[in-house]
Amino acid sequence: MTPTDAKRPLQLNDNGQLRHFLSLDGLPRALLTEILDTADSFLEVGARAVKKVPLLRGKTVCNVFFENSTRTRTTFELAAKRLSADVITLNVSTSSTSKGETLTDTLRNLEAMAADMFVVRHADSGAAHFIAEHVCPDVAVINGGDGRHAHPTQGMLDMLTIRRHKGDFEKLSVAIVGDILHSRVARSNMLALKTLGCPDIRVIGPKTLLPVGLDQYGVTVYNDMNEGLRDVDVVIMLRLQRERMQGGLLPSEGEFYRLYGLTTQRMALAKTDAIVMHPGPINRGVEIESAVADGSQSVILSQVTYGIAIRMAVLSMAMSGQTAQRQLEQENAAEEQN
């Protein structure tokens, strides 16, 4: 059973609208669908000459990145700017916390400067939850990736990719391949696919790269790539990091590629119209063959475009939910006074 919060979930306001976006755990299907639908509209905005809408005009979005990332940071910046928000990016590894300032102090200082929203990426699992619950509960917190725990915007952009290219989740077979153990993307994807009704979710990898307790996600585990890829509609390849070799989890990149690399030959085992996805950046020749990454079945570059639209959707929905919550609280306070 996938656990959910017993009390009112941290991410939702009293009307069940999004006010923080921390993880896909506990979010109902209707809400995930709403995110996808809203993102569709923002894709249309991205196709115009003027790629901006005035939704977040006058709002300040702070990207607070405790962990380095060019790709996620730039797409969040772009998303916020296309919503007409003012954007500040703080790479904390180079600034105040290295002088010993606590995370709490850094963020409260930003809140005092009238930040309306934080996009946070941190190396510790649970960092976004901590911030949303204890640091600045009135500022919308968007999780840009926390340790191994969750990368919910990536999960949603992967879902948008699948929906736009393959349609109804309830008819699909999806394989996630590689280092599931260390992957917040994999965890978010498994949760999203399950909530959206995908009946056949497969994870493929060696035992050393698979966490315990995978049955709580409702997935099927394969150690054999060829078996796992048979007749799938979607292949999501995960990035393999060099450290895994040093940590004694894998002997070499070569052996990993031989057993789990997505080659043209292996792609033939999937359905002929199957799509290939990857959160990026790609390790060519390690987890995926160049011909496949650049081939006709690859939607890897589209994922980036969808990522901007998803992030625009999430930023606007969360800002909207926070505002609504504040209003509800003001109304309640006014009622109590009467």
Add this chain to the structure above:
Amino acid sequence: MTLPNPNQLLPEMAAALHEHLKSRGISEPRFIGIRTGGVWVAQALLDQRDQNETLGILDVSFYRDDFSQNGLHPQVRPSELPFEIEGQHLVLVDDVLMSGRTIRAALNELFDYGRPASVSLVCLLDLNARELPIRPDVVGATLSLAPDQRVKLLGPAPLALEYQTLASAN
């Protein structure tokens, strides 16, 4: 007071529009309906004109001025404009003109697509309650409502108007 039947208003509106466009020398107007009621009215109008004209659909959710109060509209859908805006003569169609803010939002959005040559406004109903200096060029009927009354267009076929009473707010 009984509400007019939209189907009876439409022929008059089509005729008035025809005159309006003729007097401006506009030969190839581009029709745009504001989702959702404006799209129905626009489609009905195009059916009256019977000239095989395409209809553009505008969703103004991202341009509304009440985001800070009411947040994101729950049913955002993409706009669908199958033609260029730049340099075109637009006919913007909505069902009910009340404060004028929806039209303001629509104009802002259209200008993000390009610079139109002109914009003419067609409304089925004018409620005479504007808060902005926005006036339709063609209108089906003008009505005044009680403070707690609203009007809703039902559709797409048959089109019909009905009263709604606002639930007491606050």
Add this chain to the structure above:
Amino acid sequence: MPTHILGARLIDPASGRDEVTDIYCQDGRVIAFGQAPAGFSAARTIDARGLTAAPGLVDLSVSLREPGYSRKGNIASETLAATAGGITSLCCPPQTKPVLDTAAVAELILDRARESGHAKVFPIGALTRNLAGEQLSELVALRDAGCVAFGNGLANFTSNRNLGRALEYAATFDLTVVIHSQDSDLAEGGLAHEGPAAAFLGLAGIPETAETIALARNLLLVEQAGVRAHFSQITTARGAQMIADAQARGLPVTADVAMYQLILTDEALHGFSSLYHVQPPLRSAADREGLRQAVKSGVISAISSHHQPHEADAKQAPFGETEPGISSAEILLPLAMTLVEDGLLDMPTLLSRLTTGPAAALRLQGGHLTVGGAADLVLFDPNSTTLVGEPWHSKGRNCPFVGHCLPGAVRYTLVDGRVAFSC
């Protein structure tokens, strides 16, 4: 002050006594039960009708944070907090700053404890210098300065040879060793029990084998050295089973468990509350059940609080950056009473795990109420409840039970006949 305690239900596990009776104390000792001795004139009478009287609790693991960690607590505040939990004797572990590896530190602690006048303190000295697992501390000097046992804190011995030799040295002088079993290699970087909860939350896991492998090695070396050994902070059902097997083989080892491990599991981590960040970690429901059964059967003969107070900042950060530990000495008795409420243990057995069990494990004075013995006792109302949090005596508020209503309420804690705590 001659004290007459009137009408309590006296439960003394050591003697098997369980009856409603009167207790008479004078000059810091219990002098009679039932009838006042001739010439006794009470200067103070405590009406204990409806209350239960038991020997003061003996807690084998209470971090006092002094010397060295004054932001987290000090001897005065933490020994007072302990008395609120019904504790009259406690052992403090060697992880102080400086480490408790010299007689001077032991003397400092004992002096401060005496000055504070709350619970009695019995220090556990460091088995090796600086707890580094290499050079031996001067164990005999530490014993003479008042250390009742020796341990390596939570730090693992990486060298089997060094551990074996340390145990042999301790055995020479019939010293008791307190051993915590966690393989540092397998536990490295881990924040939570390696199970579905940690996997879901993306927290690095500490496998069960981190405890069982170290435990297996430790048991074999203990057997080889013939040293008196107490295994502290067991967290796995498998580990409890290994202790049971060793005891069945005739090895005279004892074991304790942290009270919160009998209540909480790793499911508590959902939501990432740092209040549940502890080392060794909260384990699975199956482990909790195994531990509870081991407490019931007596394989685990002692329950401790494993009290670790922290300043607020230590818990105010993302989970992985917080310091592990729960502050719970001051609710030890009410927390323990949940085991009676659940029907796992009867009252005398529970009290035995909190008094005679721990006292016997480290051969401490106390844990029993006998004529002529110290008047260290707790009077509590088993039918009342404790609302955790107000008042709060420990410097560390890092307790996940704050706001909860627990069964039972401590009314008086007497140390050497003095009322050290009352409520």
